[in-house]
Every structure is written in C-alpha cells, then in structure tokens.
Amino acid sequence: MSSNTTQRAAGDNLSGFERQITQARVDAYAEASGDHNPIHLDETYAASTQFGTRIAHGMLSLAIVTEMLATEFPDTWHSGGKLKVRFSSPVFPGETVTTYGEITSIDESNNGLIATCVIGCKKPDGTDAAAGRATVPLE
Amino acid sequence: MEAPLISTAVVGHEFGPYDVTIPAARAAAYAEAVGGAESPDYGDSLAPIMVVAAALTELIADMGLFSGGLQTIHTGQEVGWVRRVKIGEKVDATARLAANSVRRGNHFATVAVSYIDSEGIEIGTSTTTIVVTGQASS
Numbered sequence: 001m002s003s004n005t006t007q008r009a010a011g012d013n014l015s016g017f018e019r020q021i022t023q024a025r026v027d028a029y030a031e032a033s034g035d036h037n038p039i040h041l042d043e044t045y046a047a048s049t050q051f052g053t054r055i056a057h058g059m060l061s062l063a064i065v066t067e068m069l070a071t072e073f074p075d076t077w078h079s080g081g082k083l084k085v086r087f088s089s090p091v092f093p094g095e096t097v098t099t100y101g102e103i104t105s106i107d108e109s110n111n112g113l114i115a116t117c118v119i120g121c122k123k124p125d126g127t128d129a130a131a132g133r134a135t136v137p138l139e
Numbered sequence: 140m141e142a143p144l145i146s147t148a149v150v151g152h153e154f155g156p157y158d159v160t161i162p163a164a165r166a167a168a169y170a171e172a173v174g175g176a177e178s179p180d181y182g183d184s185l186a187p188i189m190v191v192a193a194a195l196t197e198l199i200a201d202m203g204l205f206s207g208g209l210q211t212i213h214t215g216q217e218v219g220w221v222r223r224v225k226i227g228e229k230v231d232a233t234a235r236l237a238a239n240s241v242r243r244g245n246h247f248a249t250v251a252v253s254y255i256d257s258e259g260i261e262i263g264t265s266t267t268t269i270v271v272t273g274q275a276s277s
Contacts (some may be wrong), residue, residue, distance in 0.1 A: 006187065031264035032165060039210060044187075049210055050272075058213040059192045063173045066188045066218075070179045078187060084218035085214075089199035 008115055008138060010087035012135040013073045014101030019064050021056045056097045057088035061097060061130045062087075065121050068099040069134055073115075076137040080111065085132030087096065089123060098128055113138040144202045145239065145246050145271055146200050153232040155195040159190050159254070167227045185228075187220040191265045193234035194262070202248075208273050213270035222262055229257040237266065246271040 035057055036046040062085060069077045081085050091122040092096055101119040108114075114136050120131035143153075162167075169189050170178055204211045224230060231254070238249040247270055254263040 018179075019174065025172055028168070032172045033190070033192040035199070037199075037204075037211060039212075046157035055243065059188065060173065062216055063186065063188045063192070066186060067174055067178055070181070070186065074179070078184065078220055080221065080234045081187075082217070084217040086213075086215045137263070 002071065008103055008106065010103050010105050012103045014068055014099075014103070014117065014119070016068060016099040016101065018096050018098045020096045020114060021060065021091050023054065026054070026056050026060065026093055029057055029063075033057070033059065034084070035059070036099060051090055051092075054093055056093060058087040060093055061121055065099050065101075065119055065130055068101055069117075069119065069136065072101070072134045073138075080137040081134060082136075083119065083132060083134040085120065085130045087130050088128040091123060091129045093126055097123060101134070104133075111137060140197075145204065145248055147200070148236050148239060151238055152197055152236040154201050154236070154250070155194075156233045156255075157213055157229040159193040159197070159230050159232045160228065161185055161189055161193060161224075161230075163226050165193075169188055177258060184223040185226055185227055187218060187224065187263055190224060190230055190232075190254060190263065191216075191218055191252070194234065194254070194265070195267055197232070198234050198250060198252070199269075204269075204271060210272045212270045212272070213267065214270055215266075217266040218263070219265070220263040224262065230262070231255050244272070 026040055049095045081127050099121045101117050103115045105116045115136050119134045121129050123129050232252050234250050234252045237251045240247050249268045252265045253261055256262050
C-alpha cells in the first residue's frame with residue numbers, strides 16, 4: 001500500500017484482506033442501513049427462497065471492497081472514484097470474503113492520471129461474491 | 140395488498156427526493172457493522188457507499204419491495220463520487236427508474252440516483268440493478 005498514488009503502475013496489486021461476514025455483522029448492517037429485507041435476517045423466510053438460508057447484503061460485500069479502495073487511494077478514492085460491480089454469488093453468514101484488486105491500466109485524462117482496476121471479493125470456494133472495475137484519480 | 144410500484148412504474152418514473160443525511164450515530168453504527176476496528180479511519184467524512192445504501196433503503200421501501208412474498212435480489216451496483224461528504228452534511232437523493240422489464244415473471248429494474256448537496260450541486264451518482272421475484276402477498 002502506498003499513499004503516493006502517482007507512483008502506481010499497471011500490474012500493481014491492491015492490498016486485499018479477509019473479513020468474516022458473521023450473522024451479527026449482517027444484523028448490525030441491517031440496523032445501520034435500514035435494509036431489513038428478511039432474506040438477510042429471517043432464517044425461516046430465507047429457507048423458502050432459492051438460497052435456502054440467509055444471505056448477506058450485497059452492499060455489505062461492496063462496502064468491504066470499497067474499504068480496500070479507500071485504503072489504497074486515501075487521497076483520491078472519495079473524490080472522483082467510480083466503480084461498477086456485479087454481485088455474482090451470495091455470501092452466507094459465517095463465510096469469510098477476501099478482497100482483491102489489480103491496476104490494469106493508467107491513462108491520462110483532462111483531470112490527470114486515472115487508474116483502472118479490476119476489483120472484487122471472493123468467497124472461500126474462490127468464486128466471486130462481487131466483481132467489477134473501478135477507476136480512481138491518481139493525483 | 141396494493142401492488143408494488145415496480146409492477147406499474149414506467150421508465151422515467153422519479154422517486155424521492157430522499158434526505159440521506161447521515162448523522163454521526165448512524166455513521167458510527169455503519170462503520171462498526173462493516174469493519175469496526177479493521178476499517179479505515181475516515182475522520183469526519185463518510186464512506187460514499189454509506190450514502191448510497193441509505194438511498195437504496197428508501198428506494199426499495201418506496202418501490203414496495205419489502206412486501207411479503209417478494210424476493211428482491213441486488214444484482215449490480217455502480218457508484219461515482221465527486222468529493223468527500225462530511226458526517227451530518229445535508230445530502231438529498233433523487234432516483235429515476237432507468238429500466239423495468241419482465242422476463243419469465245421476474246422484474247428486472249435499474250434505478251439511477253443523483254446525490255445533491257445543499258448548494259444544489261451533484262456530488263455523486265449511483266445505479267442499482269435488482270431482480271424481483273415472487274408475488275406480493277397480503
């Protein structure tokens with residue numbers, strides 16, 4: 001990790017990390033976000049869905065991915081950063097997700113250098129829970 | 140039960156504005172839920188995704204997607220942010236239904252959201268894609 005973002009190069013990996021998505025974390029996220037969809041909270045209800053059990057909020061996984069971006073690009077992620085992700089697989093409470101990212105290109109723009117990164121987080125079986133791209137100003 | 144709005148809303152339908160100002164207590168609860176001590180220190184600023192989540196909750200409620208019998212799956216998300224937002228700073232979100240189709244009985248909807256500060260300046264945008272299955276029950 002470096003706060004000197006102008007020294008980045010294509011091929012650089014972002015510093016991923018692991019985080020366990022416990023049901024307590026899901027419950028706390030529901031309270032904080034106001035998203036009380038029973039598919040996240042009610043095991044009886046969730047058992048009747050296609051997933052068969054409760055799943056974590058997709059936005060919780062995405063929030064964890066954006067923490068990686070905020071850590072990697074502390075001066076610029078919140079001021080000009082963009083991302084687009086697809087929620088590919090549900091995260092089940094108790095699973096640990098691992099964030100990942102790589103700078104795939106750095107391009108000049110009217111506002112300076114912009115890094116394009118592949119980003120996401122993986123489930124324990126290696127499948128993507130969330131995956132996509134982000135662009136972040138480097139200066 | 141009244142049919143959820145997603146059943147009748149046409150593309151271009153606007154939702155909001157929603158006041159998505161995040162007070163300190165909610166910001167702290169959110170940060171604790173996402174990562175607690177493991178999370179970066181944002182100081183007096185918010186993680187933009189927190190504001191997006193607040194708008195999404197209002198939007199899903201307005202669209203009637205908390206109705207029993209419906210299953211709402213969040214399948215995609217875009218976010219772009221122009222500048223840092225302070226904790227407690229006034230932000231309003233206005234949403235527009237950008238796509239709404241039905242395939243095999245499932246609704247596929249895309250909603251674009253614009254975030255405006257107290258000066259009337261757009262400070263962020265987001266786009267949410269959801270799939271809604273099932274039938275609203277009474």
